[in-house]
Amino acid sequence: MTGDADRDAVLDVARQGQQAAIVLRTLTRQQKDRALHAIADALLASTDQIVVANHSDVAAAAAAGTDPAIIDRLTLNRDRLVAIADAVRDVAALTDPVGEVVRGYSVPNGLDIRQVRVPMGVVGMIYEARPNVTVDAAALCLKSGNAVLLRGSSSAHRTNQVLVDVMRSALDATDVPADAINLVPGTSHDSVKYLMTARGLVDVLIPRGGAGLIASVVEGSTVPVIETGVGNCHVYIDEHADLDKAVAILVNAKTQRVSVCNTAETFLVHAAIADAFVPRALAELKERGVTIHGDARIAAYVTAAGINFMPVTDEDWAAEYYSLDIAAGIVDSLDDAVRHIRQWSSGHTEAIVSDSATAIQQFIGGVDCAAIMINASTRFTDGAEFGFGAEIGISTQKLHARGPMGLSELTSTTYIVTGDGQIRG
Amino acid sequence: MTGDADRDAVLDVARQGQQAAIVLRTLTRQQKDRALHAIADALLASTDQIVVANHSDVAAAAAAGTDPAIIDRLTLNRDRLVAIADAVRDVAALTDPVGEVVRGYSVPNGLDIRQVRVPMGVVGMIYEARPNVTVDAAALCLKSGNAVLLRGSSSAHRTNQVLVDVMRSALDATDVPADAINLVPGTSHDSVKYLMTARGLVDVLIPRGGAGLIASVVEGSTVPVIETGVGNCHVYIDEHADLDKAVAILVNAKTQRVSVCNTAETFLVHAAIADAFVPRALAELKERGVTIHGDARIAAYVTAAGINFMPVTDEDWAAEYYSLDIAAGIVDSLDDAVRHIRQWSSGHTEAIVSDSATAIQQFIGGVDCAAIMINASTRFTDGAEFGFGAEIGISTQKLHARGPMGLSELTSTTYIVTGDGQIRG
Numbered sequence: 001m002t003g004d005a006d007r008d009a010v011l012d013v014a015r016q017g018q019q020a021a022i023v024l025r026t027l028t029r030q031q032k033d034r035a036l037h038a039i040a041d042a043l044l045a046s047t048d049q050i051v052v053a054n055h056s057d058v059a060a061a062a063a064a065g066t067d068p069a070i071i072d073r074l075t076l077n078r079d080r081l082v083a084i085a086d087a088v089r090d091v092a093a094l095t096d097p098v099g100e101v102v103r104g105y106s107v108p109n110g111l112d113i114r115q116v117r118v119p120m121g122v123v124g125m126i127y128e129a130r131p132n133v134t135v136d137a138a139a140l141c142l143k144s145g146n147a148v149l150l151r152g153s154s155s156a157h158r159t160n161q162v163l164v165d166v167m168r169s170a171l172d173a174t175d176v177p178a179d180a181i182n183l184v185p186g187t188s189h190d191s192v193k194y195l196m197t198a199r200g201l202v203d204v205l206i207p208r209g210g211a212g213l214i215a216s217v218v219e220g221s222t223v224p225v226i227e228t229g230v231g232n233c234h235v236y237i238d239e240h241a242d243l244d245k246a247v248a249i250l251v252n253a254k255t256q257r258v259s260v261c262n263t264a265e266t267f268l269v270h271a272a273i274a275d276a277f278v279p280r281a282l283a284e285l286k287e288r289g290v291t292i293h294g295d296a297r298i299a300a301y302v303t304a305a306g307i308n309f310m311p312v313t314d315e316d317w318a319a320e321y322y323s324l325d326i327a328a329g330i331v332d333s334l335d336d337a338v339r340h341i342r343q344w345s346s347g348h349t350e351a352i353v354s355d356s357a358t359a360i361q362q363f364i365g366g367v368d369c370a371a372i373m374i375n376a377s378t379r380f381t382d383g384a385e386f387g388f389g390a391e392i393g394i395s396t397q398k399l400h401a402r403g404p405m406g407l408s409e410l411t412s413t414t415y416i417v418t419g420d421g422q423i424r425g
Numbered sequence: 426m427t428g429d430a431d432r433d434a435v436l437d438v439a440r441q442g443q444q445a446a447i448v449l450r451t452l453t454r455q456q457k458d459r460a461l462h463a464i465a466d467a468l469l470a471s472t473d474q475i476v477v478a479n480h481s482d483v484a485a486a487a488a489a490g491t492d493p494a495i496i497d498r499l500t501l502n503r504d505r506l507v508a509i510a511d512a513v514r515d516v517a518a519l520t521d522p523v524g525e526v527v528r529g530y531s532v533p534n535g536l537d538i539r540q541v542r543v544p545m546g547v548v549g550m551i552y553e554a555r556p557n558v559t560v561d562a563a564a565l566c567l568k569s570g571n572a573v574l575l576r577g578s579s580s581a582h583r584t585n586q587v588l589v590d591v592m593r594s595a596l597d598a599t600d601v602p603a604d605a606i607n608l609v610p611g612t613s614h615d616s617v618k619y620l621m622t623a624r625g626l627v628d629v630l631i632p633r634g635g636a637g638l639i640a641s642v643v644e645g646s647t648v649p650v651i652e653t654g655v656g657n658c659h660v661y662i663d664e665h666a667d668l669d670k671a672v673a674i675l676v677n678a679k680t681q682r683v684s685v686c687n688t689a690e691t692f693l694v695h696a697a698i699a700d701a702f703v704p705r706a707l708a709e710l711k712e713r714g715v716t717i718h719g720d721a722r723i724a725a726y727v728t729a730a731g732i733n734f735m736p737v738t739d740e741d742w743a744a745e746y747y748s749l750d751i752a753a754g755i756v757d758s759l760d761d762a763v764r765h766i767r768q769w770s771s772g773h774t775e776a777i778v779s780d781s782a783t784a785i786q787q788f789i790g791g792v793d794c795a796a797i798m799i800n801a802s803t804r805f806t807d808g809a810e811f812g813f814g815a816e817i818g819i820s821t822q823k824l825h826a827r828g829p830m831g832l833s834e835l836t837s838t839t840y841i842v843t844g845d846g847q848i849r850g
Contacts, residue, residue, distance in 0.1 A: 376844030419801030423677035
């Protein structure tokens with residue numbers, strides 16, 4: 001295909017999505033939930049077909065020398081498909097966000113004003129290897145009344161094609177048009193570019209993946225973007241911290257799952273509590289195989305044999321390791337901690353461990369991020385943990401949605417103003 | 426200055442804004458309100474100085490042959506300054522949006538989750554001639570805890586410079602840093618470009634002005650943008666319309682104020698009511714000097730002498746006239762009206778006049794816009810009419826804010842999660 005033909009192909013599916021969105025916005029919850037169950041049924045019924053396609057993707061990735069961790073994320077088997085189908089049914093069980101009255105009141109001239117949730121329209125998802133995102137995103141968009149354009153990793157394109165074919169076929173017997181779910185054609189970078197510039201056809205783009213992917217979408221897109229999931233999270237241990245809680249929270253925040261955005265990448269300790277806290281923290285982190293990238297004052301505590309220690313650099317303060325590494329420093333005051341966090345934060349999650357109400361207030365006033373954890377692990381910044389039931393990503397931008405995004409965050413609003421002939425004087 | 430020096434100058438004020446924002450986010454309502462009253466006092470005390478500067482701008486615009494309507498918008502006199510100062514005091518009287526708990530609940534593990542409004546940070550305003558926007562925007566941003574970077578029309582730059590100097594001086598005796606309000610240096614288009622690409626320094630850009638200005642900001646910006654104020658509003662007169670209300674609403678929506686975005690630019694009439702409605706509507710519109718750009722079926726009703734009539738073109742259906750012109754057509758069904766609106770709407774305000782609940786529901790389901798008026802004039806889509814007290818613009822995009830934007834729409838949120846040592850299992 002020529003570039004123009006590629007571009008036309010992308011714009012064509014966007015237009016199909018737009019037509020589907022016209023129908024989707026008028027459907028009842030029941031109509032949408034039935035479609036979601038039909039999708040779950042079809043995914044299970046098509047397990048063999050999906051697994052075969054996935055084998056091809058996995059084999060190609062292996063032949064290309066892809067990292068085993070990435071191959072694991074790419075792999076679908078029967079158990080994972082059951083979990084994916086269950087997640088679709090979970091979405092069906094969630095309340096429909098469309099029609100929710102966000103504000104409602106009357107004004108003196110008798111006009112009745114209601115701000116009501118409506119679907120966005122057409123949502124573009126750009127994401128990396130994991131094919132479960134293909135189904136998750138489709139289910140969440142469908143439930144919120146949006147058409148979705150899916151652009152997964154080219155390494156998963158055989159799997160994604162079959163998943164989308166199966167979902168679209170399942171919709172044929174329902175009131176939801178098949179074009180509610182579409183794969184963006186083409187596996188070149190150009191097809192992403194055409195999607196990013198399909199202004200007027202695509203209402204919002206949600207990139208999910210590494211910092212590079214997200215930055216390229218944010219910089220190159222003329223369609224509005226919601227940035228997600230880049231996390232350089234800090235844990236600050238205040239001088240008024242409960243030591244047991246501080247150690248438990250730090251260890252959990254760093255080690256409970258290292259490859260996710262709400263994992264802690266730096267800890268900062270108030271100097272007044274360093275003697276009591278740092279040796280315990282280093283011992284616990286050592287036991288879990290964590291490498292410490294510490295400042296000179298942390299280094300002074302590194303006496304035990306077997307602690308992996310390296311002097312901290314600016315690259316460390318900036319790093320999202322997604323590994324068993326953590327940057328560490330000692331600060332002379334909460335103000336110094338806040339200043340450090342302001343400099344290096346990605347605006348995701350920042351935690352303070354303290355029993356001082358004053359310190360907590362100062363921390364809240366000083367840091368600017370999607371979520372602040374007070375005496376709790378950074379790992380709680382998550383749609384399921386927040387009770388949203390499902391999440392399409394974690395926004396690290398300030399516009400529209402900040403933090404975990406559930407179904408509500410996939411909607412816009414319309415003011416519905418009801419009068420009885422009112423005119424403006 | 427070289428381009429680099431210009432760019433540095435813009436980024437420097439953005440950095441100053443960012444520093445001011447760190448202070449602003451922690452101020453109490455009282456501290457901010459005192460600063461607003463100090464600004465209002467200073468504007469009145471500096472009336473002579475402001476009017477002199479404005480004379481220079483007006484003289485330069487007149488010498489350049491500027492349209493008298495634009496010169497009128499540019500002009501500041503004593504009365505207008507009093508109104509501007511009053512508007513600042515009105516903003517002081519509004520509730521502080523910062524700290525508002527949007528959602529608050531506990532989850533099973535005992536975590537207390539609150540979603541709280543916080544300032545955006547640094548807001549960039551790009552706008553056209555009217556210098557009152559300089560003060561309005563500064564007041565609204567200050568009240569919502571944001572630093573503002575103001576980039577007005579170069580034709581008003583002397584006035585804007587004095588207004589900003591006066592406001593900044595007034596802040597010196599308050600707890601609000603002077604850098605809460607800054608003028609973007611430079612009057613070239615490049616200075617706008619530097620502002621639009623100051624990603625990481627500017628949190629949101631709000632362009633206010635004509636379609637060309639807004640499109641150029643949307644296309645060229647890497648900073649998140651909120652589109653405002655482009656309005657191609659329709660009035661649909663359904664077969665079940667009350668004729669008196671329909672005529673009054675149409676006339677009001679078109680003629681009460683022609684130069685604003687919530688003015689009607691097209692009306693569509695159901696064929697079943699055309700005989701009863703169209704002659705009355707044409708007579709009323711004729712009396713107010715309105716030119717009709719109608720389809721062939723409207724043309725059939727143009728019999729009275731003195732009706733200004735022209736055949737409608739696609740340019741008319743697309744037009745935001747901002748003048749005493751209106752496009753008009755007759756449709757065979759509500760569906761046809763909805764299809765027409767979907768094709769030409771700018772997503773601002775669409776009105777239906779009907780006494781049929783079924784028709785109203787169908788209209789709501791079919792059109793996708795910021796505000797839907799049911800038996801009321803399109804002119805009501807307005808922050809003051811909605812009871813917001815003030816408005817920074819009317820968003821016509823779906824992300825973040827849609828419709829009139831008051832103080833709440835100038836905020837983001839942070840999730841504050843309070844625990845007692847919770848870790849994730």
